[in-house]
Amino acid sequence: MRNSLQGKVVAITGASSGIGEATARLLARSGAFVVLGARRMDRLSAIVADIQREGGQAISFELDVQQQGQVQAFVDGAVKEFGHLDVLVNNAGVMLVAPLSDLKTDQWDRMIDVNIKGVLYGIAAALPVMQAQGSGHVINVSSVAGHKVGLGFAVYCGTKFAVRAISEGFRQEAGPNIRSTIISPGAVATELPTHISAGPSKDAVDAMYATAEISADAVARAIQYAISQTPDVDVNEIVIRPTAQEF
């Protein structure tokens, strides 16, 4: 049976670490042509070299998803290199957790710009391509924080609720040939919590991750599952978290 991922062109934002990196590596091993985007080019170059050494096909682009022009160039670059775009994984994200009363408005701006506007810029770049092709799949990485609000998580949760709302709207509008998947992970062992400023919020998050976390590979396998369905099957959301996670 033909591998359903063989030759699929999959562009992944935030592919320099964590879930994005694991997804790029797993999909490339399954025969997909992967296009990696992030700001840390040294990391991307090393991952691309690993994939190519294993016989996979991968290219990378420097990408700040806060810049619409760069997201457009990322998608255009994928299409130019491989001729089409089957899947866009809007994965890039930041989690800068703090109580609202800390008034870290710069961090609020960054979460809104990366987690929400980055996803919208991805849709803006990919949707016309997918409509012209008559096929495509947009996968947006939300979170269990897109389902439930935790103390100190107000803005991060707001961005992840927004990702789920935008994804559902996209699903309804994109028509019968374009698929839409929300991936909502719980605690995953990545660099994500390391960017939180020191303080009680960071201590609480570190304690939560110390209790239970799953590997980024587990989330990559969920993404692979959604992509590998036949074109008539649209897996709309996968919530995936440690068995022991309460929240």
Ligand SMILES: NC(=O)c1ccc[n+]([C@@H]2O[C@H](COP(=O)([O-])OP(=O)(O)OC[C@H]3O[C@@H](n4cnc5c(N)ncnc54)[C@H](OP(=O)(O)O)[C@@H]3O)[C@@H](O)[C@H]2O)c1
């Ligand atoms: N880990 C968890 O527990 C968890 C749970 C639920 C949801 N998620 C979501 O999963 C996604 C991936 O996070 P992760 O856990 O894998 O964390 P991670 O290891 O910190 O990865 C985040 C990725 O996003 C990229 N990124 C950050 N800002 C960017 C920007 N402005 N432009 C382009 N790329 C940017 C980073 O690359 P550069 O710094 O090189 O740009 C990195 O590749 C996020 O959307 C996160 O909210 C994670």
